[in-house]
Amino acid sequence: MSTVTTGAPPRADDTTPPRPASGRRPRRERQWPAYVFLSPWMIGALVLTLIPMAVSLYLSFTDYNLFDPPHWVGLRNYTEMLTEDPRYWRSVGTTLLYVVIAVPLKLAFALGVAMLLRSLGRGRAFYRSAFYAPSLLGASMTIALVWRALFNDGGSVTHVLDAVGIHTGGWIGNPDLAVYAVVLLTVWQFGAPMVIFLAGLQQISPDLYEAAALDGAGRWRQFVSITVPMLSPVVFFNLVLEMIQSFQVFTPAFAISGGDGGPADSTLxxxxxxxERGFTASHMGYAAAMAWMLLIAVGVITLILFRTSRSWVFYADEEGR
Structure with a gap:
C-alpha cells in the first residue's frame, strides 16, 4: 500500500526561526502603548492625589501653621477634635441635618420631574436641558450670593411670604431657618440626578405597565410595584453620589453665612x-485631621449603604435578589 505525502519535508539548510503558534506579538510588546496613553492619568493621580493625601495624613499628626515647620504632636489633634471642641460637634450636627433633609428632597424632586418628562412627547429635550441648567450654575459663588439676597431680610422671598401672612424676617438672619436656605439651593440643583433617573425610566418596558393596568393596578400601585423596584439600582447610584457630595458642601454655606457659619453657627x-481652622486660624494640622475624619465617616456611611442595598436594590438580571 502506498502512502501520500501532503507536503515536502523541511530542508536541512532552512534557518528561519519558527513563528509563534498564535501569530501574536509578545505580551509585553502589546501592553506598552496602553501604559503610554495611561501615563498622564497615572502621573496626575500620583502628583495631585496620592502624594497630597500622604502629606495630609502626616500633617494631621502635627502642629502646623503654614509658616513654621510641622511639629509632631501625635494624636493631640484628634483628641482635641473629639473631646474639647464643641464647635466641631456643632459642625457635624449641622452637616448631618443638611444631608438628611437635602438628599431625600433632591432625589424626590429629580424622580418626580423625570417621570413628568418621560410622559412628554414633543419638547422633552428642551425641558430636560432647562431643568438640568441649575446643576451647572448652582455650584457657583455668583448664584449662592444671589440666593443669599433672595432669602435675606428684605429679599424677594421675604416679601412673597409676608404677602401671604408668613412673617419670617429673612431666612439668612434667622438661626432656625438659615440652614434651610442652603437646603433649598441644593434641592434646586436636581438636574443631574434627574437625567440619570430619566435614563433609567426609559429602560423599563412599557409592557409591564400594560400588564399591570390590565390586572387593575392604578398609577400608585404601578409606581410602587414596578417603577420603584426596576429603578432601585438607579436610586442607589444617585443616593451614594448625592450623599458624598452633600457631606462636602462648601460654596453655598460660605456665601450664605458670609464665611463665618452664622448666625449663631447655624450654617457652620x-x-x-x-x-476656618485651616486657612483663617492657620491650624493646618487640625484641619488635616478633620479632613481625614470626614473621609473615614463618608467611607463608613458608603459601606453601610452598600451592605444594606442587598435588601432593597433589585437587579433584574440576577437571581435570588
Whole structure:
C-alpha cells in the first residue's frame, strides 16, 4: 500500500526561526502603548492625589501653621477634635441635618420631574436641558450670593411670604431657618440626578405597565410595584453620589453665612469649619485631621449603604435578589 505525502519535508539548510503558534506579538510588546496613553492619568493621580493625601495624613499628626515647620504632636489633634471642641460637634450636627433633609428632597424632586418628562412627547429635550441648567450654575459663588439676597431680610422671598401672612424676617438672619436656605439651593440643583433617573425610566418596558393596568393596578400601585423596584439600582447610584457630595458642601454655606457659619453657627458646615481652622486660624494640622475624619465617616456611611442595598436594590438580571 502506498502512502501520500501532503507536503515536502523541511530542508536541512532552512534557518528561519519558527513563528509563534498564535501569530501574536509578545505580551509585553502589546501592553506598552496602553501604559503610554495611561501615563498622564497615572502621573496626575500620583502628583495631585496620592502624594497630597500622604502629606495630609502626616500633617494631621502635627502642629502646623503654614509658616513654621510641622511639629509632631501625635494624636493631640484628634483628641482635641473629639473631646474639647464643641464647635466641631456643632459642625457635624449641622452637616448631618443638611444631608438628611437635602438628599431625600433632591432625589424626590429629580424622580418626580423625570417621570413628568418621560410622559412628554414633543419638547422633552428642551425641558430636560432647562431643568438640568441649575446643576451647572448652582455650584457657583455668583448664584449662592444671589440666593443669599433672595432669602435675606428684605429679599424677594421675604416679601412673597409676608404677602401671604408668613412673617419670617429673612431666612439668612434667622438661626432656625438659615440652614434651610442652603437646603433649598441644593434641592434646586436636581438636574443631574434627574437625567440619570430619566435614563433609567426609559429602560423599563412599557409592557409591564400594560400588564399591570390590565390586572387593575392604578398609577400608585404601578409606581410602587414596578417603577420603584426596576429603578432601585438607579436610586442607589444617585443616593451614594448625592450623599458624598452633600457631606462636602462648601460654596453655598460660605456665601450664605458670609464665611463665618452664622448666625449663631447655624450654617457652620463641616467643610466650612475645616476651612476656618485651616486657612483663617492657620491650624493646618487640625484641619488635616478633620479632613481625614470626614473621609473615614463618608467611607463608613458608603459601606453601610452598600451592605444594606442587598435588601432593597433589585437587579433584574440576577437571581435570588
Amino acid at each position: 458646615f463641616y467643610t466650612l469649619y475645616l476651612y
